[in-house]
Amino acid sequence: MSISAIQKNISKMEIDENTPKPFPLLRLPAIPLYKIILDKDFSPFEFALLSRRSRRIVKTSKCKAENFIIQHIGGQHGFKVKVRNSNICWWFEDALKNKHYSYKFTLNYIIGGLDFPTRHDRKLREHEYISAYDSSKLLPIDKQFTEQIRITPNRRLKGKPYYTRTLVPVSSVFNMNTCPDYETSILVFIDFMKDVFNTDVTGFHVDYGSVPDFETFFIENVMQRNVKTFELSGTKLRRFRYVMDVDCLHFVLLNTPIDVELRLSNGVFEEPFEYNEPIRQKSIEIYCETKWFKGNNFLQAQSNKIVLATGRYSDNTFGLNGANIPETDILKFIRRWLNGSDREFQYFDVQSNCHGIRFDGIPFHEHNSKRKTSDFEWNPLTFERNWYREDRIKDLRRSDGMEATLRIYSSNVVFCVWHRKKKSFWR
Numbered sequence: 001m002s003i004s005a006i007q008k009n010i011s012k013m014e015i016d017e018n019t020p021k022p023f024p025l026l027r028l029p030a031i032p033l034y035k036i037i038l039d040k041d042f043s044p045f046e047f048a049l050l051s052r053r054s055r056r057i058v059k060t061s062k063c064k065a066e067n068f069i070i071q072h073i074g075g076q077h078g079f080k081v082k083v084r085n086s087n088i089c090w091w092f093e094d095a096l097k098n099k100h101y102s103y104k105f106t107l108n109y110i111i112g113g114l115d116f117p118t119r120h121d122r123k124l125r126e127h128e129y130i131s132a133y134d135s136s137k138l139l140p141i142d143k144q145f146t147e148q149i150r151i152t153p154n155r156r157l158k159g160k161p162y163y164t165r166t167l168v169p170v171s172s173v174f175n176m177n178t179c180p181d182y183e184t185s186i187l188v189f190i191d192f193m194k195d196v197f198n199t200d201v202t203g204f205h206v207d208y209g210s211v212p213d214f215e216t217f218f219i220e221n222v223m224q225r226n227v228k229t230f231e232l233s234g235t236k237l238r239r240f241r242y243v244m245d246v247d248c249l250h251f252v253l254l255n256t257p258i259d260v261e262l263r264l265s266n267g268v269f270e271e272p273f274e275y276n277e278p279i280r281q282k283s284i285e286i287y288c289e290t291k292w293f294k295g296n297n298f299l300q301a302q303s304n305k306i307v308l309a310t311g312r313y314s315d316n317t318f319g320l321n322g323a324n325i326p327e328t329d330i331l332k333f334i335r336r337w338l339n340g341s342d343r344e345f346q347y348f349d350v351q352s353n354c355h356g357i358r359f360d361g362i363p364f365h366e367h368n369s370k371r372k373t374s375d376f377e378w379n380p381l382t383f384e385r386n387w388y389r390e391d392r393i394k395d396l397r398r399s400d401g402m403e404a405t406l407r408i409y410s411s412n413v414v415f416c417v418w419h420r421k422k423k424s425f426w427r
Contacts, residue, residue, distance in 0.1 A: 026053055037061050043086040048196050049109050055196050065199040072210040074236050077182040088127050092182040095132040112188045115176035137180040203229030208248040230260050234267020242266040244288050246273040256281055264288045295329035306348040325352045347379045347416040364394035379416040381405055
């Protein structure tokens with residue numbers, strides 16, 4: 001053997017040693033495999049997609065999803081799911097629109113007997129998947145195929161034509177048993193989540209332009225279904241321009257069930273809007289234009305959590321059109337809680353300029369900076385570390401022993417009631 005051949009063999013051996021070899025994870029015994037699945041950095045959802053056996057293993061481990069939200073936003077359709085520390089965002093696109101990019105769909109998952117050709121993009125905090133469905137299956141038979149003409153080579157047999165005509169499927173680039181539409185694709189994954197993670201749909205994120213009949217959709221999926229959250233977004237009309245439909249917003253505020261957490265995001269109003277009914281939802285977060293939210297809406301709200309679009313949570317896009325709750329209404333709210341017996345209210349975080357406010361008659365105490373916030377339910381001050389401005393943060397103590405904290409920022413005011421976490425039986 002020549003020296004050059006020996007050097008080539010040595011270089012191949014070095015490459016093989018440095019290249020990691022695949023680990024046969026599914027061949028591990030049950031106990032160590034369950035320990036790997038229960039690890040906080042492991043993604044059970046992505047593992048369950050691999051095969052039938054991986055689904056059985058995840059199902060046996062009784063792992064549940066924290067949330068499973070169906071999304072219809074900006075003409076896109078899909079879902080968002082959180083299992084442990086992994087956030088998965090999954091969209092469904094028409095194969096006819098991806099014919100020229102079929103080479104990017106390098107993955108294929110088989111769920112419920114159907115193929116899901118998929119491409120995968122890793123982002124900073126979220127894994128994004130895009131699967132293709134084949135809408136050509138819904139077309140008439142004569143339109144499901146297209147004529148393809150091929151020129152015969154120069155050396156053709158005598159009497160044969162110069163070209164050949166063949167019928168090929170319109171979306172033959174995928175050539176798989178795919179779903180005919182995004183509705184079927186979503187239903188397949190709903191059944192998948194029920195079977196593997198014992199989790200049904202927990203919420204919806206919708207804009208009124210992405211569903212055919214918004215009111216019918218809302219009645220069937222929010223009012224007649226047991227969901228935890230609903231988020232309404234404005235429809236994107238042009239770049240960086242989201243518009244909230246006032247009739248749609250009024251319908252949502254009036255008909256969202258009390259126990260559903262309501263969130264309004266991304267949208268300005270092109271028409272005047274007022275809402276004079278008391279807000280009944282136990283939780284409301286508003287990240288769209290909020291100038292319609294007046295002091296009377298704030299005082300009449302029956303919510304335990306109130307958040308208005310503040311610079312702490314958004315890019316202050318709606319700062320000029322934001323609600324500015326009067327100082328007097330904030331004082332009324334605090335006095336009402338202090339003299340009342342409500343034990344369910346948790347916090348509010350609203351826009352207001354309270355730099356010169358005087359809290360006469362309210363028995364404030366020095367803030368307890370040593371409070372172990374991890375022992376209490378989450379609130380906007382749970383991870384607060386800037387306790388050095390003692391004049392802008394005070395504690396209150398009610399006669400029944402409940403404690404609260406008032407924090408004044410440059411453009412907003414936060415008032416939080418401290419609720420201890422319920423102790424688990426297994427602790």
